[in-house]
Amino acid sequence: MKKIIIKMHNIKDIRKDTKNFKLSLKKRFLEIDVDRILKLDEENRKYIQKKETFEREKKDISKSKDKTLFSKSKKITDEIEKINKLQTNIKNELNEVLSLIPNIPHDDVPVGKDEKSNIEVLKSGKIPNFSFTPKSHYELGEDLNMLDFDLATKTTGSRFVFVKDKLALLERALSNFMLDTHINQNAYKEISPPLIATANSMFGTGQLPKFDNDQFELKLEDSADRKFLIPTAEVILTNMVKEKIIDKKNLPIRVVASTPCFRKEAGSYGKDTKGMIRQHQFYKVEMVSIVEIEECMSELERMTNCATKILDLLELPYRKIILCTGDMGFSAEKTYDIEVWLPSEKKYREISSCSSCSSFQSRRMKARYKNENNEILFAGTLNGSGLAIGRTLIAILENYQQNDGSILVPKILRPYMNNIEKINKF
């Protein structure tokens, strides 16, 4: 494996356009000492120059094969070593600071501190009118005897669930239905990936170093080697192109996978403790696109449409919102969230999140492509849920519930469920 020089933000760009960089950090409401970054960068370059001067001298001596200069060469070696140490320290410090800075928001993204500044861009589907008080998914699931939270607590702990019988079938049907749709209609290629990723891969997509605490880490004999359960298939799918130079003719790359996802959800104590909205383990169908950098915005629209199409086909009411700068994830430059209507909460809840990460992840991963001019550029990466299966299951339970506590099966899913039309208690 080649040594990887990690670059999360292009320091050259920061140097050249400090003003803009500071402005975009402000949009994210972040306090970052940019002047310190620039100072580190300057020092770093100063030492590099110093080192290179010595290295050149040494090289000349070696080439001359002049024995009288050999002792001098040895002294230079010591000098280089000293400078190298200093330079490495500064470089590491610089990289550490840079690796904690999130992606720069796209110009389209509304500026705001929190979800209150998100903007609704689309509302679709008909909100169901119930002649009775609609129940929550966990009431429905427990009444059907098909969701068992207590049992999961006993075997595993809180925030896990046993899904049983026809709901387990529904979960499986959803996975297959979503995959089939993305593969056959949306031109994604199906992948069944590993569910474990290296620390390096986690760094590539932006989960590390900042969100270490949210990850389930595996216990390994050799503690220097860190491995993690994937918090989303995005990690492993996006890293498929890491350290690669992709031929332009192979772009765009579109892949989809249905995988379990594992999240510690540190810092979410007390939020959504009831039901299966927020679990430590859940299934999700994930789409990932690798594109030429200028295609990011159009691909994001395309990807988001692939996600909403699933909700259209399932005939679930939803809305699409664009996240403001303060509510966006670490690696994203622009994000659409898709929220599905939950009758028991009388609220829209997130069921998918589609993001363009521009070259933010590809810089971390060293994923590049050659364009028509033979220039090597960092690729654009995008990821989106299409959709979160657990939450889709919830949405179906709640939106398709009947007065007697049974659940109508959405028409499109029936072929995937032995053509049953209804999920009953008996």
Add this chain to the structure above:
RNA sequence: GGAGAGAUGGCUGAGCGGUUGAAAGCACCGGUCUUGAAAACCGGCAUGGGGGCAACUCCAUCCUGGGUUCGAAUCCCAGUCUCUCCGCCA
């Protein structure tokens, strides 16, 4: 788990102490020829970083990390990964 073999540019693959950042071939790009294409011939073609407005120039990199040496792709040590054979196992 045992025993061997290996890791070199987009790919194949030579080099095994000194102008080797690296032969050759393939792929790719440009040109000549051709009505067009193919073939043939000519030329170009690694990545990262530093300096410079630029032409350009300098440094690093032959799996990773140490060591030997004035000098390492080449020698030594440790590690990682890959392949083959045997064992074990969904």
